[in-house]
Amino acid sequence: MAAAGxxxxxxxxxxxxxxxxxxxxxxxxxxxxxxxxxxxxQDIGKLPDVTVSDTAARIPGVQVDRARGEAAGQxxxxxxxxxxxxxxxxxxxxxxxxxxxxxxxxxxxIASLGxxxxxxxxxxxxxxxxxxxxxxRRPFDFxxxxxxxxxxxxxxxxSGLFDPNGNILVTNRWxxxxxEVGALVNFSYxxxxxxxxxxxxxxxxxxxxxxxxxxxxxPDVVGIFYGAGQRERPSVNGAVQWRPQPGLELxxxxxxxxxxxxxxxxxxxxxxxxxxxRYSNLTMRPGSTDQAQSLTVENAARPFMFQxxxxxxxxxxxxxxxxxxEAGPWRITADLARTDSRFDLSLYSFDQELVTSPxxxxxxxxxxxxxxxxxxxxxxxxxxxxxFNYLGFFDRSFxxxxxxxxxxxxxxxxxxxxxxxxxxxxxxxTTRDAYQENGQRYCANDDGGNPGxxxxxxxxxxxxxxxVDLHVFRGGFRGSDIQQTRxxxxxxxxxxxxxxxxxxxxxxxxxxxxxxxxxxxxxxQTFGGYAQARYEFKVGSVPVDGVVGLRAVRTDTTVTTTExxxxxxxxxxxxxxxxxxxxxxxxxxxxxxxxxxxPSFEQLRPILLNSPPxxxxxPNPPPSCQITGGGGNPDLKxxxxxxxxxxxxxxxxxxxxxxLAVFRRDFKGFITNLDVTQDSPVYGEDRIRVNIPVNGGEGxxxxxEASLGTFFDFLPGWLSGFGAYGNLTYLDDxxxxxxxxxxxxxxxxxxxxxxxxxxxxxxxxERDKFAARLAxxxxxxxxxxxxxxxxxxxxxxxxxDGVSRLDFSASYSPWNLKPWDxxxxxxxxSNILGNxxxxxxxxxxxxxxxxxxxxxxxxxxxxxxxxxI
Numbered sequence: 015m016a017a018a019g020x021x022x023x024x025x026x027x028x029x030x031x032x033x034x035x036x037x038x039x040x041x042x043x044x045x046x047x048x049x050x051x052x053x054x055x056q057d058i059g060k061l062p063d064v065t066v067s068d069t070a071a072r073i074p075g076v077q078v079d080r081a082r083g084e085a086a087g088q089x090x091x092x093x094x095x096x097x098x099x100x101x102x103x104x105x106x107x108x109x110x111x112x113x114x115x116x117x118x119x120x121x122x123x124i125a126s127l128g129x130x131x132x133x134x135x136x137x138x139x140x141x142x143x144x145x146x147x148x149x150x151r152r153p154f155d156f157x158x159x160x161x162x163x164x165x166x167x168x169x170x171x172x173s174g175l176f177d178p179n180g181n182i183l184v185t186n187r188w189x190x191x192x193x194e195v196g197a198l199v200n201f202s203y204x205x206x207x208x209x210x211x212x213x214x215x216x217x218x219x220x221x222x223x224x225x226x227x228x229x230x231x232x233p234d235v236v237g238i239f240y241g242a243g244q245r246e247r248p249s250v251n252g253a254v255q256w257r258p259q260p261g262l263e264l265x266x267x268x269x270x271x272x273x274x275x276x277x278x279x280x281x282x283x284x285x286x287x288x289x290x291x292r293y294s295n296l297t298m299r300p301g302s303t304d305q306a307q308s309l310t311v312e313n314a315a316r317p318f319m320f321q322x323x324x325x326x327x328x329x330x331x332x333x334x335x336x337x338x339x340e341a342g343p344w345r346i347t348a349d350l351a352r353t354d355s356r357f358d359l360s361l362y363s364f365d366q367e368l369v370t371s372p373x374x375x376x377x378x379x380x381x382x383x384x385x386x387x388x389x390x391x392x393x394x395x396x397x398x399x400x401x402f403n404y405l406g407f408f409d410r411s412f413x414x415x416x417x418x419x420x421x422x423x424x425x426x427x428x429x430x431x432x433x434x435x436x437x438x439x440x441x442x443x444t445t446r447d448a449y450q451e452n453g454q455r456y457c458a459n460d461d462g463g464n465p466g467x468x469x470x471x472x473x474x475x476x477x478x479x480x481x482v483d484l485h486v487f488r489g490g491f492r493g494s495d496i497q498q499t500r501x502x503x504x505x506x507x508x509x510x511x512x513x514x515x516x517x518x519x520x521x522x523x524x525x526x527x528x529x530x531x532x533x534x535x536x537x538x539q540t541f542g543g544y545a546q547a548r549y550e551f552k553v554g555s556v557p558v559d560g561v562v563g564l565r566a567v568r569t570d571t572t573v574t575t576t577e578x579x580x581x582x583x584x585x586x587x588x589x590x591x592x593x594x595x596x597x598x599x600x601x602x603x604x605x606x607x608x609x610x611x612x613p614s615f616e617q618l619r620p621i622l623l624n625s626p627p628x629x630x631x632x633p634n635p636p637p638s639c640q641i642t643g644g645g646g647n648p649d650l651k652x653x654x655x656x657x658x659x660x661x662x663x664x665x666x667x668x669x670x671x672x673x674l675a676v677f678r679r680d681f682k683g684f685i686t687n688l689d690v691t692q693d694s695p696v697y698g699e700d701r702i703r704v705n706i707p708v709n710g711g712e713g714x715x716x717x718x719e720a721s722l723g724t725f726f727d728f729l730p731g732w733l734s735g736f737g738a739y740g741n742l743t744y745l746d747d748x749x750x751x752x753x754x755x756x757x758x759x760x761x762x763x764x765x766x767x768x769x770x771x772x773x774x775x776x777x778x779x780e781r782d783k784f785a786a787r788l789a790x791x792x793x794x795x796x797x798x799x800x801x802x803x804x805x806x807x808x809x810x811x812x813x814x815d816g817v818s819r820l821d822f823s824a825s826y827s828p829w830n831l832k833p834w835d836x837x838x839x840x841x842x843x844s845n846i847l848g849n850x851x852x853x854x855x856x857x858x859x860x861x862x863x864x865x866x867x868x869x870x871x872x873x874x875x876x877x878x879x880x881x882x883i
Contacts, residue, residue: 032780032787033669033725033737040671042128047548047561047591049132049603049661049675051075054125066127066148067116068844072774073129074675074719074741077793079767080817080851082241083170083208083872084117090143091129092677093715093745093768096611096653097141101148101269101332104349104422105138108330109357109414110448110536110615116146118247118271118330125151131677132605132659135544135563135589136424136438142609142655142681150269151183152253153196159186166840166878168206171848172492172870173242175207179876193258202249210241211490212869213387213497215378217812219857219864222286224293224309232306233855233864234287236376236387238500240490243277243324264337273328278507280321280487284374284389288315295375305862308377316367318405319502323362323510330355343428349421356415360527361454362510363408364517366477368394369401379865380496384850386868388497396502397486402477407517408456411527416448436548438563442540448615449535453528457521481516483509491870493848534575534619534646538612542567546589553594560592560604567610573618579648581618585610603661611653613685617707619646644705651709655681669737670724678716683709684765715765717745725778735781742773764811769796786824793817798853810859812866815852819845825880838880845873 035054042052051073070089071078077090091097099106099113106114130137130145137145163182170177180203187196213236220234253267286293291314299307336349372394380388395401424440477484482505489500510517515525546563565587573579587608594602621644661675685707723739747765771794779786794816827838851869856862 032778032785033727036669036723036725036737036739040665040669042126043671043673044601044663044665047134047593048130049605049659050128050130052126052128066119066121066124069121069127070116070129070146071791072776072789073127074721074774075131075743075772076129077767077769077772080819080871081869082210082243082245083206083874089116089146090767091131091141091146092143092679092717092719092743093747093765094141094143094679095767097143098138098145099148100138100145102150102267102334103138103147104332104334104351105418105420105444106330106332106353107355107416107418108328109355110416110450112612112614114271114330116148118273118328119148119249125149125155131675132591132607132657133589133609134561134591135546135565135587136440138442139542139565139567139585139587139610141611142653142657142679150251150253150267151185151198151200152255152265152267153185153187153198154255154257156185156187156196156198160184160882162880162882164840164878164880166842166876168874168876170206170208170872170874172211172490172872173207173209174488174492177205177207179204179878187255193256195257196255197253199250199252203247205244205246206872206874207244208242208872209490210869210871211492211500212239212241212867213237213491214239214867215387215855215864217855217866219855220287222291222293222306224296226294228296229304230293230296230298230306230309231304232286232309233378233387235283235285236378236389237281237283238497239279239281239867240487241277241279243275243279245276246272246274248272248274261340262337263339264335266333266335268331268333271328271330273326275324275326276507277322277324277326279324280504281319282502283318284311284376285315285317286311286376288313288371291315299379302862305864306378308375310373310375312371312373314371316369316371319366319402319504320408321364321366321504321507321510323364323507325360325511326357327359328355328357343430345426346423348423351420352417353420354417357413359410359412361408361410361412362514362517364482364505364510365405365407366402366504367405369403369474383494383496384852384868386496386852386865390499396499399478399484399503400476402503404475404477404480406457407521408454409514409518409521409523409528410452410454411530412453413451413530414449416446418444418446420444433551434547434549437545438548439545440543442542444538444540446538446540447536448538450533450616451530452533453530455521455523455528477503477505480505481509481513481520482506494850494870532575534573534615536571536573536615536618538569538571538615540567540569557595558592559595560590562590564588569612571612571615571618573615573646573648575619575645579618581648583652585652599665601663603659603663605657605659607657609655609657611655613647613650613652613707617646617650617685618648621645621647621704621706647706647708650685650707651683653681653683653685653709655679667724668727672722673720675719676716677718678714680712680714682712684713686710686766713748713765715745715747715768717743719743723776725780732781735779737778737780739776739778740774743771745770764797766797766799769794769816783827784825787822789821791819791821810856812853812855815854817851818847818849820847822846833883836882840876840878840880842876842878843873844875845871848873 038054039052043050053069067078067089068084070076075092108114126149128147133145161184165180168177168179183200185198215233216235218234219231221231223229249271251269256264292312293309295310297307299305332351332353334349334351338347373392374389376389378387379385422440422442427437429435429437484503485506486501486503491497491500544563544565546561548561550559568584571581589607591605596602657679659677661673663673665671687705687707721741725737727734745768747768773792775790777788795813797811797813800811822843825838825840829835853866854863855866
């Protein structure tokens with residue numbers, strides 16, 4: 015990567031228009047030492063994306079999980095989640111994790127997003143999937159004084175609410191007696207009131223018998239879940255650059271990322287089980303003799319509901335100082351950064367139930383629309399408060415935090431030799447601290463499956479007598495006629511939080527938040543160094559250039575809970591790349607690298623046992639006890655990978671590019687959470703069953719990426735404004751499971767969260783004052799987890815059906831006269847199709863499935879204006 019202040023790099027960021035931004039993204043890819051795909055400033059500004067994670071989903075080989083109105087889950091590069099996230103080339107993270115959520119970067123606050131699928135020795139070590147670098151704007155990126163901003167109002171169709179979003183940037187640069195100085199500050203604020211609506215079946219498949227004696231299998235709970243809330247992300251970043259003389263530049267820059275989420279989630283569980291439950295009107299699924307399609311349920315366990323009132327807050331700060339100095343053939347850079355991040359959670363859950371168990375009809379997979387569960391109650395009113403009793407209260411306080419110091423220095427030498435024109439070397443040191451604290455308590459007056467500590471309040475208290483405000487909330491599932499029962503009586507979010515001390519008193523809790531105990535604390539220090547050489551030569555008339563290097567990193571880790579676990583290891587990571595310029599516009603890239611991915615701090619913490627006290631009696635627990643627990647695994651090793659890449663790239667016209675890349679990752683020790691039976695010197699052989707992260711065996715992921723795109727600027731007149739772009743990624747993966755699991759899962763299996771196919775198709779138009787883009791994204795089926803079958807006959811899995819999205823954006827600048835020529839009006843629409851997310855539970859090795867979730871996600875529409883001075 016070019017350093018801050020390089021004029022060549024500045025030119026790549028300051029772009030105007032879709033065609034110019036597409037051209038500059040291709041320029042970055044063409045001239046890079048790595049295989050990289052980039053989205054630059056203007057391109058991000060013209061996508062219907064509030065966050066960078068949404069933008070990332072349009073890059074070849076990148077897959078994202080979406081929920082709550084955004085790409086909020088994992089970001090996968092070529093099917094792997096283990097990647098490094100950097101901000102202006104330095105590591106950044108959230109709380110105790112090793113990375114920062116890309117969704118926390120508002121798209122209005124960055125200049126470019128680069129996805130490096132291969133790395134060189136000078137880049138920070140990290141994920142086997144690659145590296146994501148977010149670059150902010152800096153004052154020397156601009157010619158002088160500029161004020162620019164954007165404001166838009168958004169409407170989310172599921173929540174039915176409007177929200178403001180905006181950003182403003184102010185920058186200037188001056189010539190002074192002490193040299194050139196530049197300053198920039200950028201403010202960004204995004205808010206979204208979101209609502210995800212899910213109809214679901216439980217993952218547990220039970221066995222029942224009708225009143226006439228017919229036996230069948232069925233999901234034993236169905237329900238509705240609403241993931242609702244208001245999410246806000248305020249953000250400020252700024253930079254000062256000083257160039258006192260040619261060749262010398264100093265800078266100070268920083269960022270604050272805020273995250274605020276008021277989560278008002280709620281759930282209704284219709285229980286089909288119970289000692290006195292009765293089943294009738296049974297129909298079987300087509301082609302099955304024992305799987306229920308639909309039935310009527312009477313006298314089952316009383317339906318259960320909860321209303322959440324959760325507040326989540328994150329504050330992440332990073333401040334960096336550094337500079338560069340050039341003298342003749344030498345160039346020296348240095349950077350010192352401090353990062354501090356804290357996440358706070360207060361979670362309240364108000365539980366309630368119906369006063370009686372109503373009779374209801376249920377269909378586990380309706381034969382219309384997207385399918386999935388549907389139920390309806392017979393002669394029962396869910397909007398009448400008199401039909402509800404209070405049940406219990408859950409109270410949790412959680413904190414996670416982390417901070418670090420990171421320092422690096424790099425030296426470049428232009429040798430003057432044609433074969434090896436440049437040598438580079440550098441050192442990097444980090445010291446990192448992280449911890450988690452958790453406190454929680456719960457009690458419930460429940461006779462049907464929600465055990466908790468005894469409560470002071472008598473069972474059966476009417477909901478209307480509780481110190482909360484009741485209402486019937488706005489239901490979801492907009493755009494669907496399935497599941498007409500959609501809403502019920504719940505307390506409001508505000509009244510739960512306002513009256514939490516009264517609720518604690520009712521439960522017999524001590525006043526104030528529950529006491530937090532330290533879950534773990536960790537310290538990690540790394541010391542790394544690298545050396546690499548850039549080479550150039552010709553094979554006949556064909557130029558060849560590339561980089562060969564080695565990075566060495568020493569890691570020392572200590573993780574403490576009730577015990578202390580230490581780990582130390584040294585990694586030697588060679589890298590080699592070559593670019594063969596077969597023709598002026600045709601080049602071949604080859605790359606071979608080794609990478610290591612460290613386990614997270616939470617994954618390294620010791621195991622905690624959580625069985626009832628009789629099962630933990632020493633030295634001889636009762637024979638009937640199966641001691642259980644969970645936590646981390648101090649014996650985890652880094653994920654090790656050998657990576658091979660080849661890419662053929664052809665550049666044509668002004669904006670045209672076609673590329674085909676093939677790749678393979680051979681890895682060992684991929685980390686997966688599984689149930690493990692362990693021997694214990696205290697409790698005996700095979701007495702402990704814990705769910706912990708474990709290193710798998712050897713595995714591989716391989717595939718190809720293809721992309722093609724251009725503007726048709728060779729066409730006459732207005733037709734030259736059309737353009738198109740598409741990319742396609744195919745992945746083939748397998749991993750070996752830890753010893754013992756291969757007997758149940760087979761010797762190899764699919765890696766969770768990996769789709770075989772994904773692609774993007776984009777149609778564009780830009781002419782004079784008008785620009786528009788229509789983008790379609792698709793990701794094929796993927797496995798989410800492996801689940802033990804109810805009959806105990808091994809493991810099967812849960813998987814997600816293919817997911818597709820269609821997004822649209824348009825902009826129009828109506829005026830030519832200054833200063834109005836800098837005013838642009840925008841319209842954006844995301845998730846236009848509104849296709850629901852669907853996942854399935856496979857519960858037999860033969861492939862029998864029931865739908866788990868059918869989730870309706872937000873479609874978001876916005877109108878806005880962009881202005882620059």
